[in-house]
Amino acid sequence: MLLKWFSDEEFSAAKNYIYSAVAWLVVGVTFAVILAIKFVIPDFLGVNSYLTFGRVRVAHIQSVALGFLSAGYVASLYYMVPRLTGVRLYSERLGNFLCLVFNATLGTGVLAVLLGFTEGREYLELPRLWDWLVLAFLVLTAFNVFMTIANRRERQIYVSLWYFMGTMVWFPLVWFIGNRTWVKLDGLNDAAVNWFYGHNHLGLWFTTVGVGMVYYLIPIITRNPLFSHKLSLIGFWSIAMVYAPTGAHHLLQAPIPEWLKSAAIISSLLLLIPVAASVTNFYMTAKGKWHVVFSNVALRFTMAGVLYYLITCLQGPFQAARPVNFYLHFSNWVVAHAHVALLGSFGFFTWGAIYHMLPRILKVNWFSMSLANWHFWLTFLGFWMFFVVLTISGLIQAAMWAGGHPWINVVIAQQPMMIARMLSGFIMLGGQIAFAYNVIRTVLIARRRAIELPAGIEPEPAHA
Numbered sequence: 001m002l003l004k005w006f007s008d009e010e011f012s013a014a015k016n017y018i019y020s021a022v023a024w025l026v027v028g029v030t031f032a033v034i035l036a037i038k039f040v041i042p043d044f045l046g047v048n049s050y051l052t053f054g055r056v057r058v059a060h061i062q063s064v065a066l067g068f069l070s071a072g073y074v075a076s077l078y079y080m081v082p083r084l085t086g087v088r089l090y091s092e093r094l095g096n097f098l099c100l101v102f103n104a105t106l107g108t109g110v111l112a113v114l115l116g117f118t119e120g121r122e123y124l125e126l127p128r129l130w131d132w133l134v135l136a137f138l139v140l141t142a143f144n145v146f147m148t149i150a151n152r153r154e155r156q157i158y159v160s161l162w163y164f165m166g167t168m169v170w171f172p173l174v175w176f177i178g179n180r181t182w183v184k185l186d187g188l189n190d191a192a193v194n195w196f197y198g199h200n201h202l203g204l205w206f207t208t209v210g211v212g213m214v215y216y217l218i219p220i221i222t223r224n225p226l227f228s229h230k231l232s233l234i235g236f237w238s239i240a241m242v243y244a245p246t247g248a249h250h251l252l253q254a255p256i257p258e259w260l261k262s263a264a265i266i267s268s269l270l271l272l273i274p275v276a277a278s279v280t281n282f283y284m285t286a287k288g289k290w291h292v293v294f295s296n297v298a299l300r301f302t303m304a305g306v307l308y309y310l311i312t313c314l315q316g317p318f319q320a321a322r323p324v325n326f327y328l329h330f331s332n333w334v335v336a337h338a339h340v341a342l343l344g345s346f347g348f349f350t351w352g353a354i355y356h357m358l359p360r361i362l363k364v365n366w367f368s369m370s371l372a373n374w375h376f377w378l379t380f381l382g383f384w385m386f387f388v389v390l391t392i393s394g395l396i397q398a399a400m401w402a403g404g405h406p407w408i409n410v411v412i413a414q415q416p417m418m419i420a421r422m423l424s425g426f427i428m429l430g431g432q433i434a435f436a437y438n439v440i441r442t443v444l445i446a447r448r449r450a451i452e453l454p455a456g457i458e459p460e461p462a463h464a
Contacts (some may be wrong), residue, residue, distance in 0.1 A: 006093050011082075011361045013095025017075035018354055018361075020103055022439050024067025029425075029432045031060035036425040039418040050114050058113045058125045065123070065201075065342065066106055066134075072350035073209045074102075077145055077164055079357045080216045084161055085152035090144050098140055105133045121190075123198050124179055131179040138175055142168035159232035163212030166240060170204040188256055192248060199247035202341060208239065210309075210349045211278055214302055217352055218285050221299045222292055227284035235277035242270040249320040253329065268320035275313040282306050297372045298355035304380055305348030312341040327402065332417075333394025336387050344383055351379070351435070358442065364449060367441035371434045378431030386424035393417035 037044045038053050045051045082089050089095060109126040112118070118125040126134070145168050149161060176182065178197020185193055219226050226232065248256060248264035286292075286303065293300050315337050319325055328334065355372065359365055366372055393414055400410045 007096055008092045010088055010092065011079060013089060013092050013099060014075045014078040014357065015361050016096055016099045017071045017078065017102075018358055019439075019443075020099060021068050021071035021075060021350065021354065022436050024063050024071060024106070025432055026436050028060055028063030028068055029429050031056055031063055033422075033425040033429050035060060036418075036422040040415075040422050049116065055114050055116065058118065059110045061123065062106065062110055062113065062126065064347075065206075066109075069206060069342065069346055069350055071099075071102065072354060073205075073213075074099075074141060075357065076209065076213050076216075076350075076353045077141070079353075079361070080160060080213065081145055081148050081164060084154065084158050084216070085149055086154040087148060087151050090147035090151065094140065094144050098137055098144075101133070102137055105130060105137065121194050123201060124194065128179075131175075135172065135175055135179070138168075138172040142172060158215075159226070159229065159236065160212040160215045162233070162236050163208045163215070166236065167205060167208040167212070170200075170208070170240075174200045174204050188254060191251060191254065192256055192260065195247035195250045196244075197247070198250065200244060203239070203243040203246065206342065206346045207243075210305075210346045211235070211239075213349050213353050214278075214282055214306065217298065217302045217349075217356055218282055221296055221302075221356065222286055222289035224285050224287070224289055227281050227287070231277045231281045235274040235281070238277070239271070239274040242267045242273070246271065246316075246320075249325065252320075252322055252325045265320045265322070269317045271313060272317060275310070279306060279310050279313075297369065297376055298352045300376055301348045301352035301355060304376075305345050305352060308340050308344030308348060312337070312345050315340070327398050328394060331394035331397040331401075332390045332414075333398065336390035336394060339383075339390070340387055344387065348379075351375075354439075358439065362442065362446035364442060364446045367438055367445055371438040375431045375435040375438065378427055378434065382424045382427030382431060385427065386421060389417050389420045389424065393421075 034045070034051070034056055035053065038056075042053075049055070078089055078095055109130040112127055112130070113125055117127050119127060119131075124131075145164060149157075149165065174197055178193060178201070180190070180193060215226070215232060218224075245260075245263045245267040248260045249268050252261050252265075282303075283306070286299075293303055319328060319334070319337065355366075396413055396417075397410055400413060
């Protein structure tokens with residue numbers, strides 16, 4: 001069993017990261033449902049300190065963001081980079097070993113948070129030792145990616161590789177700075193650096209790898225050429241130039257320097273440039289092949305993610321405007337916005353990538369396309385319910401606060417929305433259970449076929 005973590009088999013590292021992503025997805029969504037229940041039944045699971053709302057929320061965020069999404073992203077890097085370069089991953093053994101380290105680090109980190117050990121910073125709650133372990137993981141993953149690209153046989157660098165390379169330069173630096181691994185900061189300085197990390201975690205990891213994944217998936221599934229290479233590079237270089245300062249728009253009500261707030265607002269507005277370039281490119285590349293969305297579940301997840309990405313990036317500049325920010329910032333509107341970015345956009349990109357990659361790695365078709373369709377619709381409709389409910393909830397909260405209503409009245413007014421939120425969580429959990437079961441059964445089919453086939457004979461590849 002331990003030997004598989006040091007395997008040199010082609011795409012074995014990508015495969016192990018996919019398995020990790022699926023496992024962390026189920027864990028993370030289970031935590032999410034527990035939180036949703038606590039909004040309706042605050043005493044759910046009693047008063048056990050390990051399962052209080054504050055600790056479970058952090059475990060949920062780390063399980064989904066660092067677990068499901070990040071593992072799915074690394075799987076995509078380890079599958080797509082070799083495909084685009086025409087060579088094998090530089091070191092499958094290193095990739096597999098880092099997958100083992102990744103799961104051990106995150107597993108013990110989530111346990112530490114549930115036990116009450118935390119730095120207490122938004123999205124950076126893991127204790128200090130874990131900060132250094134994740135940084136080492138990022139640096140070694142970047143090394144594996146860059147060495148693969150350096151050894152490429154395909155001399156043309158496709159746009160996905162630009163996004164992947166940019167990410168592997170930017171995000172280790174963002175992690176290093178955001179975790180204050182080099183200096184101790186207090187008060188507002190600490191908050192400013194915290195949100196430099198918080199928003200660039202979204203923009204220089206989830207966005208840049210996610211957009212690179214979509215640039216790979218849409219052309220290869222539709223068999224259409226990329227609509228515009230020039231547009232793709234406009235999107236890449238504009239996001240590289242304007243994304244970094246946006247984090248301070250989370251602190252417009254805080255006494256940080258006004259120039260920093262203004263830089264964040266302007267940068268947020270300028271992000272419409274890469275968004276317009278990317279989304280236009282995605283939709284125009286799919287032109288004439290929209291019917292494939294109905295038959296290919298990987299493309300369906302991907303295009304749904306593009307829709308959510310567009311919603312996310314239209315909301316962002318709108319919310320960064322001072323009057324809007326002042327009115328909505330502390331309401332559930334922001335919670336809905338955060339989820340449409342991470343779960344709606346990047347979660348759907350990740351599911352699309354997994355549905356494309358796994359059967360090609362295992363060389364078998366999915367166990368059940370019916371389960372895949374159930375996964376899509378339960379997740380898609382459950383998330384729409386979640387997003388709409390929290391958006392309405394945020395508007396009600398903001399209006400009641402502006403009207404001077406007592407705090408407890410605002411809480412009481414939220415009860416119907418919290419019940420609907422809980423129900424949407426159960427719907428999405430059902431979708432993830434169907435997905436995980438489908439993955440497990442597909443893996444078992446692949447293993448059985450490998451045992452049954454005579455030595456030296458490869459199974460038929462999965463259909464495109």
